[in-house]
Amino acid sequence: MTVDDNYSKLDELFKTSGVKFGDSVIIETQDATHLGILIPRYEYADKNHLVLKLKNGYNIGINVGKIKNIKKITEKLETTINHGTDYKFGGFISGQDPVQDFSNTLSSHLSLLSTGGTISSKIDYRTGGVMAALTAKELNDSIPELERIANIDPEVVLTEYSENIKPEHWSVIATKVADKISSGKYDGVIVSHGTDTMHYTSAALSFALQNLPVPVVLVGAQRSSDRPSSDASLNLIGACTFATKSKFSGVFVAMHYTVSDDIIACHIGTRVRKNHTSRRDAFRSIDVLPFSLVHNGQIEISRQYADLKFQERHNNVENMIVKPKFENKVSLLKFHPGFDCRMIDYCLESGHKAIIIEGTGLGHVSKECFSQIKNAVKRGIFVFMTSQCIWGRTALTVYDTGRDLLNLGVIPLFNTTSETALVKAMWCLANFKEEKDVIKTMTTNIANEFTNRIIVD
Amino acid sequence: MTVDDNYSKLDELFKTSGVKFGDSVIIETQDATHLGILIPRYEYADKNHLVLKLKNGYNIGINVGKIKNIKKITEKLETTINHGTDYKFGGFISGQDPVQDFSNTLSSHLSLLSTGGTISSKIDYRTGGVMAALTAKELNDSIPELERIANIDPEVVLTEYSENIKPEHWSVIATKVADKISSGKYDGVIVSHGTDTMHYTSAALSFALQNLPVPVVLVGAQRSSDRPSSDASLNLIGACTFATKSKFSGVFVAMHYTVSDDIIACHIGTRVRKNHTSRRDAFRSIDVLPFSLVHNGQIEISRQYADLKFQERHNNVENMIVKPKFENKVSLLKFHPGFDCRMIDYCLESGHKAIIIEGTGLGHVSKECFSQIKNAVKRGIFVFMTSQCIWGRTALTVYDTGRDLLNLGVIPLFNTTSETALVKAMWCLANFKEEKDVIKTMTTNIANEFTNRIIVD
Numbered sequence: 001m002t003v004d005d006n007y008s009k010l011d012e013l014f015k016t017s018g019v020k021f022g023d024s025v026i027i028e029t030q031d032a033t034h035l036g037i038l039i040p041r042y043e044y045a046d047k048n049h050l051v052l053k054l055k056n057g058y059n060i061g062i063n064v065g066k067i068k069n070i071k072k073i074t075e076k077l078e079t080t081i082n083h084g085t086d087y088k089f090g091g092f093i094s095g096q097d098p099v100q101d102f103s104n105t106l107s108s109h110l111s112l113l114s115t116g117g118t119i120s121s122k123i124d125y126r127t128g129g130v131m132a133a134l135t136a137k138e139l140n141d142s143i144p145e146l147e148r149i150a151n152i153d154p155e156v157v158l159t160e161y162s163e164n165i166k167p168e169h170w171s172v173i174a175t176k177v178a179d180k181i182s183s184g185k186y187d188g189v190i191v192s193h194g195t196d197t198m199h200y201t202s203a204a205l206s207f208a209l210q211n212l213p214v215p216v217v218l219v220g221a222q223r224s225s226d227r228p229s230s231d232a233s234l235n236l237i238g239a240c241t242f243a244t245k246s247k248f249s250g251v252f253v254a255m256h257y258t259v260s261d262d263i264i265a266c267h268i269g270t271r272v273r274k275n276h277t278s279r280r281d282a283f284r285s286i287d288v289l290p291f292s293l294v295h296n297g298q299i300e301i302s303r304q305y306a307d308l309k310f311q312e313r314h315n316n317v318e319n320m321i322v323k324p325k326f327e328n329k330v331s332l333l334k335f336h337p338g339f340d341c342r343m344i345d346y347c348l349e350s351g352h353k354a355i356i357i358e359g360t361g362l363g364h365v366s367k368e369c370f371s372q373i374k375n376a377v378k379r380g381i382f383v384f385m386t387s388q389c390i391w392g393r394t395a396l397t398v399y400d401t402g403r404d405l406l407n408l409g410v411i412p413l414f415n416t417t418s419e420t421a422l423v424k425a426m427w428c429l430a431n432f433k434e435e436k437d438v439i440k441t442m443t444t445n446i447a448n449e450f451t452n453r454i455i456v457d
Numbered sequence: 458m459t460v461d462d463n464y465s466k467l468d469e470l471f472k473t474s475g476v477k478f479g480d481s482v483i484i485e486t487q488d489a490t491h492l493g494i495l496i497p498r499y500e501y502a503d504k505n506h507l508v509l510k511l512k513n514g515y516n517i518g519i520n521v522g523k524i525k526n527i528k529k530i531t532e533k534l535e536t537t538i539n540h541g542t543d544y545k546f547g548g549f550i551s552g553q554d555p556v557q558d559f560s561n562t563l564s565s566h567l568s569l570l571s572t573g574g575t576i577s578s579k580i581d582y583r584t585g586g587v588m589a590a591l592t593a594k595e596l597n598d599s600i601p602e603l604e605r606i607a608n609i610d611p612e613v614v615l616t617e618y619s620e621n622i623k624p625e626h627w628s629v630i631a632t633k634v635a636d637k638i639s640s641g642k643y644d645g646v647i648v649s650h651g652t653d654t655m656h657y658t659s660a661a662l663s664f665a666l667q668n669l670p671v672p673v674v675l676v677g678a679q680r681s682s683d684r685p686s687s688d689a690s691l692n693l694i695g696a697c698t699f700a701t702k703s704k705f706s707g708v709f710v711a712m713h714y715t716v717s718d719d720i721i722a723c724h725i726g727t728r729v730r731k732n733h734t735s736r737r738d739a740f741r742s743i744d745v746l747p748f749s750l751v752h753n754g755q756i757e758i759s760r761q762y763a764d765l766k767f768q769e770r771h772n773n774v775e776n777m778i779v780k781p782k783f784e785n786k787v788s789l790l791k792f793h794p795g796f797d798c799r800m801i802d803y804c805l806e807s808g809h810k811a812i813i814i815e816g817t818g819l820g821h822v823s824k825e826c827f828s829q830i831k832n833a834v835k836r837g838i839f840v841f842m843t844s845q846c847i848w849g850r851t852a853l854t855v856y857d858t859g860r861d862l863l864n865l866g867v868i869p870l871f872n873t874t875s876e877t878a879l880v881k882a883m884w885c886l887a888n889f890k891e892e893k894d895v896i897k898t899m900t901t902n903i904a905n906e907f908t909n910r911i912i913v914d
Contacts, residue, residue, distance in 0.1 A: 340807065390847070
């Protein structure tokens with residue numbers, strides 16, 4: 001049977017059964033009977049297969065040639081909920097608590113802004129690889145469950161893999177998010193994004209958009225949306241659920257909490273990091289618990305939230321602070337044994353305005369770099385210190401090396417992650433002219449980039 | 458009472474009670490009675506206090522002026538063993554298994570090489586900070602329990618905080634370790650080291666010293682040895698226990714497994730990372746379980762060991778491979794949004810021979826860097842790719858970006874950590890002249906820097 005034959009057959013099947021994409025159906029093949037939701041095919045999809053989302057949340061491709069019958073069912077399928085029976089929500093406040101449950105979600109409106117990445121990618125069957133292609137609308141259409149959470153307006157802002165996202169893109173995204181919020185039409189904004197640098201972008205939005213009236217939730221996927229094992233739909237469902245139900249506004253990242261398809265973690269935008277190249281639960285909160293977990297359509301907020309800086313939703317759109325500019329000339333240098341200290345001179349000579357040194361341990365570098373650091377500070381470059389340990393905080397008063405670095409003018413950034421520190425410095429330098437304002441802002445907690453009570457997840 | 462008065466009183470107390478440092482004693486003060494081991498005081502210690510190591514492994518300072526009586530006891534104190542009753546050794550083979558239990562430790566001999574760092578540091582009471590001062594002998598003397606594990610010959614090799622350790626130092630340490638092993642006198646070598654870059658040094662020794670007849674165990678402390686809360690003694694006891702009992706040779710790092718003072722983890726030298734600035738359990742195995750856990754004087758080996766590359770102890774000292782040279786001109790560049798791609802040109806112009814790019818996700822950088830990478834490869838610099846995610850592996854065949862990078866000549870390093878990749882490149886370039894040999898060695902598993910079955914601890 002040829003592809004054209006399959007097309008004709010599919011048309012016929014759709015016509016006789018009266019089904020359309022998004023419908024819940026039972027498909028009988030020569031081999032088995034499948035219950036699921038019909039997912040639209042896209043240009044690059046394998047044309048011999050119909051994609052069905054099963055009850056367990058996974059997609060399967062069904063060979064059209066083998067389909068005997070398609071039958072529409074009216075029963076609303078709950079496809080993605082497979083919550084672990086033995087999972088304990090330690091440290092979390094139940095979503096039943098009226099404090100957390102913001103709204104009747106049936107009347108919620110969300111804006112879905114697509115920027116590219118795996119979540120809006122499809123397998124390119126010519127190369128076997130993945131390419132960015134899916135639009136926000138296609139993404140929205142391919143996950144029919146979203147309809148039950150909120151009315152979602154999709155829009156494409158960028159189509160970039162996130163390794164290509166630059167500070168200029170953060171400005172574009174921040175401005176677009178602010179526009180959507182300013183319209184007063186939305187209860188939340190979802191930003192679909194490539195996972196590689198999603199934590200940099202979430203930090204950027206955390207500084208660029210303050211005093212937010214509604215939640216802004218970034219979401220990605222570790223596997224493309226048309227793959228059977230894609231995590232895209234559950235992540236997006238989790239993001240939308242949180243965005244409609246959370247009592248708190250702010251910038252968050254919603255991704256799988258474990259490798260199972262059950263719980264979505266919503267991390268604080270400045271405190272999250274991609275810690276695994278491929279696992280679904282690659283994103284981890286650093287030094288704090290995830291802000292919220294979403295499962296079974298409910299959200300639970302971490303008990304830690306009281307120690308953090310969050311505000312509740314509000315309607316004063318005009319009070320939202322929008323500062324979407326970023327300065328490109330900031331570098332992140334990871335120190336290591338054998339580090340070429342002249343790299344600091346290079347930054348100076350290239351007109352960089354700040355350097356984040358990702359030091360060792362509590363925030364150290366070799367004494368061999370002292371003269372370069374001294375010179376850089378003297379010439380007006382800000383030198384900030386973070387730690388390559390990732391977890392924990394810098395402390396430059398414990399050892400000789402740290403005290404020497406303080407004397408040289410190095411500014412430690414406590415437990416701000418290196419990635420967030422870089423983004424914050426880029427933001428500070430674009431928004432503050434005076435040295436004292438930059439230093440004051442860099443060492444002041446704006447969006448939970450500093451946390452006092454440290455808990456390791 | 459003055460300090461001089463205290464000195465006279467202490468002399469008198471020691472004389473009348475017949476005690477010496479290292480003895481188990483009962484000390485009666487005006488306030489309480491303490492049972493512990495007398496720890497020597499050092500130059501920088503507070504001269505008003507006598508340091509006693511308690512049964513729980515912690516040190517306390519006892520005000521000499523308040524001491525009423527010191528009494529020597531003959532009972533051997535077990536000060537550091539406080540093993541959690543509910544801890545489960547999942548995934549580990551019991552130390553009872555004769556496979557693991559190498560020797561009667563009473564006749565074991567270990568070499569203890571001190572290189573500096575917190576483990577051989579004391580609080581400087583003038584500044585309140587910590588300074589490097591303790592020698593290997595003082596360290597050995599301050600932990601009397603070590604006597605019961607093995608006869609230990611201490612020697613000072615370096616006195617550097619580890620942020621100052623350079624590739625040249627790795628050569629010095631590797632050569633000294635090889636000398637000790639070549640003497641045929643030792644069942645293992647312990648290297649005490651600052652924690653900041655201990656994982657870089659452990660990787661360096663893993664490549665410089667192959668086919669090792671005995672284990673080489675690096676050990677450090679997150680808090681200085683004379684602090685009440687120091688983790689130094691338990692780490693050192695764990696390192697020595699493993700070094701005497703392990704059936705397998707190789708290079709390891711021994712540090713606290715949890716924040717409790719009970720279990721020591723022995724990590725594979727190439728697969729370990731300092732993941733917290735201050736916690737005792739800062740060191741974590743990446744993509745594998747710790748090779749061994751030590752508790753209650755016994756060692757347990759991870760079930761994973763069969764999937765890894767290890768050899769058993771042997772007596773053929775002449776078969777040991779010693780290649781202690783390292784090339785300094787290798788850089789580690791962490792890619793980030795807004796990354797200045799001309800940093801790659803800088804490395805080229807500065808005569809660097811290899812660059813490790815710590816890319817995003819599966820091993821990506823912005824397409825804006827492609828021309829610099831292409832030029833660097835063309836001009837003969839090796840460009841290797843690792844991931845800043847830390848866990849997981851690079852994969853350059855999944856996305857367009859990865860395939861483009863492969864075409865440019867970028868060499869992915871699978872799941873070698875960035876730190877180990879840097880060290881390995883430094884080692885390869887010092888030991889192999891031909892390009893093909895460098896590439897072959899960099900992409901061949903030598904010391905478990907590549908692991909196939911990935912388990913997240």
